């Protein structure tokens with residue numbers, strides 16, 4: 078049990094009513110998980126309003142309620158606490174509950190449309206190799222040094238973040254790298270955390286279903302920088318149109334990186350091949366296994382972060398050259414019949430364009446590029462025609478298929494992608510709703526030397542339809558399909 082007064086420190090109470098509960102067991106923001114002596118935080122969400130579940134939470138044993146409006150019927154044995162913003166209150170309470178674990182380590186947030194998982198995961202690996210105890214909160218997994226936990230979110234809810242940070246703190250972790258998604262920042266999942274630094278990768282079209290305008294989406298990312306303390310560093314990409322915007326109002330120490338523009342940290346691509354690329358950073362050469370211009374940015378951001386955190390530059394370059402790409406990011410397999418399959422998590426227009434341009438630049442002859450791609454259901458619909466356009470403009474053949482349909486009809490999603498295809502490219506298109514069948518067909522269409530790109534699902538090991546997740550792993554499926562080919 079913890080003192081309610083201590084948990085509420087800094088939330089900015091507007092009003093308090095009812096008997097004063099002294100001790101609480103847990104903090105809950107879902108009435109379905111409340112048990113005896115918990116404090117329930119009512120949040121208004123995108124689907125429902127937690128204030129409608131206050132009665133249920135009390136019936137399940139809550140002895141205190143944090144809310145934005147006091148309910149009409151008050152119950153004597155319960156403490157009601159009114160706050161301006163209950164999402165913010167939840168995050169501050171979560172930090173207090175776990176005794177502010179973000180202060181016990183150096184927490185670095187990574188934000189941007191693409192590259193967050195790559196940058197944060199490789200920073201985790203780099204600092205592990207450098208001999209530190211490290212934590213990671215990413216789309217793929219949560220790591221408390223060597224111990225791995227599953228995650229459903231890129232940026233988990235505030236209670237989970239603080240729980241994992243407290244495990245890291247107990248374990249003696251010195252650095253934690255975490256992805257800060259725009260949903261996470263907007264929903265105040267990261268509020269109250271003390272960051273030692275923040276990194277901006279890039280900004281392009283995504284999530285306009287949720288944020289409505291590009292400016293709102295940009296400002297959600299910018300908020301991570303706006304609330305950094307003076308002692309933190311803010312590292313931004315100067316080749317991105319919004320790189321300077323991120324630094325506009327921050328109190329933190331500002332640093333920049335770029336391939337083209339003037340910046341504190343600069344890199345140059347000397348060579349690009351299928352097996353990796355040669356970069357020049359700070360007058361030193363670095364061979365990295367990470368392919369493509371976009372990865373040159375990721376590698377440079379990692380190098381700059383390591384320097385800002387005090388690692389030796391030469392040691393960093395040596396360790397960087399040993400790092401492998403993150404699973405599902407340009408992960409490739411070459412079959413015995415010389416067909417190359419690439420699995421990539423490109424689920425935004427910019428990522429798809431980058432990956433296809435990278436493949437194009439690496440082609441040495443007349444090899445065909447066959448792209449298998451879909452768009453997720455219940456997500457930004459406006460990116461569908463754009464991705465349809467990009468896939469067909471930059472490939473020789475395209476199979477439109479399902480990604481995670483969620484609650485939408487796969488055929489409808491596919492026709493929205495097809496709407497972006499220019500007439501001269503329409504002959505390139507096949508539509509096969511069943512993703513496994515689409516992958517097998519791509520293998521049958523491929524000849525030796527051809528390249529098949531499977532875009533959108535990367536590391537995911539499931540496909541989600543109507544709330545059900547069934548096993549699905551692009552990499553395993555294409556490997557098997559290529560091995561089974563009778564060619």
Ligand SMILES: CC(=O)N[C@H]1[C@@H](OP(=O)(O)OP(=O)(O)OC[C@H]2O[C@@H](n3ccc(=O)[nH]c3=O)[C@H](O)[C@@H]2O)O[C@H](CO)[C@@H](O)[C@@H]1O[C@H](C)C(=O)N[C@@H](C)C(=O)N[C@H](CCC(=O)O)C(=O)O
Pocket residue numbers: 106107108109119120121122123124125126127128130229230231232233234258259260261264
């Ligand atoms: C759109 C969105 O982000 N939704 C997130 C949000 O849920 P919500 O606002 O829809 O919640 P709601 O269902 O309206 O409920 C409101 C409140 O009532 C409570 N409630 C509800 C029902 C009930 O019976 N009792 C009860 O108490 C709920 O617990 C909640 O506190 O808050 C929930 C708790 O933190 C999240 O799990 C949920 O993520 C959903 C599942 C989701 O799919 N989110 C994705 C879009 C997301 O967050 N993605 C980003 C990555 C994006 C990227 O950068 O690529 C991520 O960080 O993972």
Ligand SMILES: Nc1ncnc2c1ncn2[C@@H]1O[C@H](COP(=O)(O)OP(=O)(O)OP(=O)(O)O)[C@@H](O)[C@H]1O
Pocket residue numbers: 189190191192193194195196216231256258278279371372374375405406407421422423424427428429431432535
């Ligand atoms: N720096 C970058 N710039 C542009 N595209 C990138 C960059 N890094 C990676 N990509 C592309 O974006 C895809 C997703 O990369 P990654 O998983 O690192 O991004 P993310 O920001 O974590 O995505 P999410 O929002 O889903 O968490 C990659 O598979 C690749 O196609």
Ligand SMILES: N[C@H](CCC[C@H](N)C(=O)O)C(=O)O
Pocket residue numbers: 231424452453454456480481533534537
């Ligand atoms: N973090 C992204 C992941 C998208 C991955 C794609 N496979 C999909 O399901 O749409 C999102 O939640 O929008």
Ligand SMILES: [Mg+2]
Pocket residue numbers: 193194195215216217231256
């Ligand atoms: Mg990610």
